[in-house]
Amino acid sequence: MEQRKFIVEINHLYKSYRRGSQILPVLQDITLDIAEGEFLALMGPSGSGKSTLLNLIAGIDKADSGSVRVGGLDITALSETELAQWRHSHVGFIFQFYNLIPVLTAFENVELPLLLSGLSRKERKEHARMALRIVNLADRMEHYPSQLSGGQQQRVAIARAVVTDPVILVADEPTGDLDRVSAKETLDLMERLVHELGKTIIMVTHDPRAAEKAHIVRELDKGVLNADIQAGH
């Protein structure tokens, strides 16, 4: 039935946090496949485990049990060092509060992840410039984050997320701190990344307009994934 191949395959994933002597189950038996080129929205009430699930897919948190395969590789089996390398080349991060480095210019922020790649200085400059052109900020390269609006900062962050040409993009409430116009720009941009560059996006959101852009909306409730809701596409 499904012809596209799955880029993310999550199987029986469990995650709990320890708070003192208490064990707090956060994710319970999550099984989820995400196809390549998909734009998936994760919704659900606060504290339902959306960010936790996203972090596990992005390889910045460790599951208790179960597996997360990305591009066929089980990332739950990787060491910390391997994970860092893997994240660098496979995952782009988009945060609610942009998380740009305040002391670096827009250009330097975008160039930053490339410092971990084997690219030459010249190649790094070219790639960073190209990423900033994609987000339409080529004229703001020398600006520091504090000199940019929230929407512009988020676009710089998106440029930073795509500059390494990752397979998946994870976005945790990317429009949560933006006004309506900037939020729309950001979502349009993310949609273009899916359509034009073939990126896979997994987005946690509370924003119904954001969910509307997604191909698929999945809902988490108290750590349990509800059945599919197909978005209006």
Add this chain to the structure above:
Amino acid sequence: MNIPFSYSLRNLWTRRLTTVLTASGMALVVFVFASVLMLAEGLRKTLVETGAYDNVVVIRKGSHSEVMSGIDRLQASIVETQPEISIGENGKRLLAKEIVVLVNLSRRGSDKPAMIQVRGIGEASLPLRPQVQLTAGRLPRPASFEIIAGANIAKRYKGGGLGETLRFALSDWTVVGIFDAGNTGYSSEIWGDADQLMRAFRRPVYSSVLFKLRSSSDFQGFKELVESNPRFTLEAKRETQYYADQSEMMSNFLSLLGLSLTTIFSLGAVVGAMITMYAAVANRTGEIGTLRALGFRRRNILMAFLIESLLLGLTGGLVGLFFASFMQLLTISTMNWQTFSELAFSFSLTPEIVGQTLFFSLAMGFIGGVLPAFRAARMNIVDALRAA
């Protein structure tokens, strides 16, 4: 590849008020540290420059300095006839049998007495010390109550100026000349005729015999002869070595005192740097999480914060060194504790001291920064991101 250097540098610049305050504390300690080393070095230099490499000082075995030495006339004349001694232009041997005594003199403008070294000189004494120049007046006549005063004595001691008289050994001595010996110990001495001074002080023995070697390589042979021959109770040193030995105790003492003081002070500066760096780590927790998420490793984070704190130390070091360098303009007068006589010298900054000072400031930065940097590196990514 690492987190760029400019990241650490710009973070210091961003919180420049804290940076300036923290670096100032370090600069203060560095200033003291460098000044003490410069003081010890200035002292050493002054004393070592007092000597010439090809000159040999002969003193009584085990007496350490001329003041405590005594050489009887017989031994002095045997030394005088040795073949290693250079012959001057006038056909005479470049050798001076000298006597050194200490007298109490008062400073100008106060009655506080200080011990001054009086040197009885011979005909060859001046030619043996080319750095000593008569700048005013003339040399003392033999068998007279005439003396010449070092520039430092003339300037700072009552009765030390040209034409004035000084009283010691129950006699009045007229200053008939002023000599300048640059930045050497001689500038703080008074010179007169050796035989006249021996009579006045009723001392039958010389303090030292100073001569120039005919050939620099003759030294070892002469030393062995003098020190192995049981007729002699003497020891021979190159003049440079003699003065280096003189300075050693005091400059070691100064260094030790200074270094223990600065070690205590530096604790304060290190704690200051540590507080600053812990605050920096706490303020940038979210940033640390972001960098880690992007793929930077723990050791990259560790390095970035260590570099930041090393830069902080370096800033303090450069500022402290900058101010310490002005100390070179100052001349200090102090007791030479080996001979208990007055000695004037300056702070001296050498490349070696610059190196040691910068190393010291970097060490303060490192010690202050290492724990905060480890805290930053140990953070869990998710926790760090949530803290933002």
